[in-house]
Amino acid sequence: MLLKDFYSVVQTTKKDGHFFTEIKIRKDHELYQGHFPDRPVTPGVILMQMFKEELERQTGRELKFSKANNVKFMAVVDPNVDDILILESEIEEVGKAITLKGNARNNGCLALKINASYN
Template sequence: MILEGFYKISNTSVAGDSAVTTLKVNKDHEIYKGHFPGRPVTPGVVLMQLFKEEAERIFDRNLQLVRADNVKFTAVFDPTQDDELILDSHLTETGEFIKLKGEAKNKSGIVLKINSLYKVL
């Protein structure tokens, strides 16, 4: 896990090709000390990494991002306002690849939409 200490999983529900995971984000994590002091904002690349780590956990395999399409950051995720983040993913395994279509949400709405492709290592 690259994001050691950044979050804890509160709940995961997997049904067919869908997974919904609720994360509790650590608002005191080192990332927020530089991004940005006094106004913490979760970096977009960190939000993308959360989906990769969750797919690795669900499939119990190491993955490498091959492609990310239609990545849309629709809102700022500030953990001091709401420290819960929900990852809603649709995952499809095809041979040596895993396709993911996902949305990251908090109580205010969608924070990130992503379509990504990972290679199984």
Template sequence: MLKNDLYTVTAFENNMGTVAAAISLNTAHPIFNGHFPGQPVLPGVCMMQIVKELTEEATGKKLFLNDAAQCKFLSMVDPGKTPELQVTIDYKEPSEDRVAIVAVLKSTEATFFKMSANLLIV
């Protein structure tokens, strides 16, 4: 949905339930014109979608965000100042219909977003 449009994956490692990915934001994407004019910020819902899409890539399964036990937006992502981000996702399949994740989106200077959630396999 957002991959190869809002962001591109520049590195991706999937190792025994842990994903380490590097992404590059498309700073010219039209979403930044409206969110917010003159002060672009990566929308929180897009951070959540990026995590979901990278988890789908890691598991090879189509997923749906069922519940987020914890979702913390710690700092704003200004795409002009921080176009390169790192995403780490620890995941496991506690049952045959869901994937439990703990994810972090950060740069070398700051942590922007943390989430613990269950994604349903659809």
């Protein structure tokens, strides 16, 4: 985990080739002291990292980000409003490369859409 104790995985389920991972964000994490003290916002790069870490957990492989074809930040993830994040992942392995199509939802809203490749 890149950020020590930032989140914990509550559960992961698989349905129709998709992984659904429920993550609990630690809203008192020191990251939020700087981003931002009066209104905490989970940085987009951290959301992207969570997908990478979850993908590594699902595949049992250490991966390196290769490229993103499409990344859209759709809503702010404020842990004081809702500290549960749902990652939906669809993965495809071709040789050593893995492609990910993912959505992150928080407080019932789509927060992030990502299509990325990893090696």
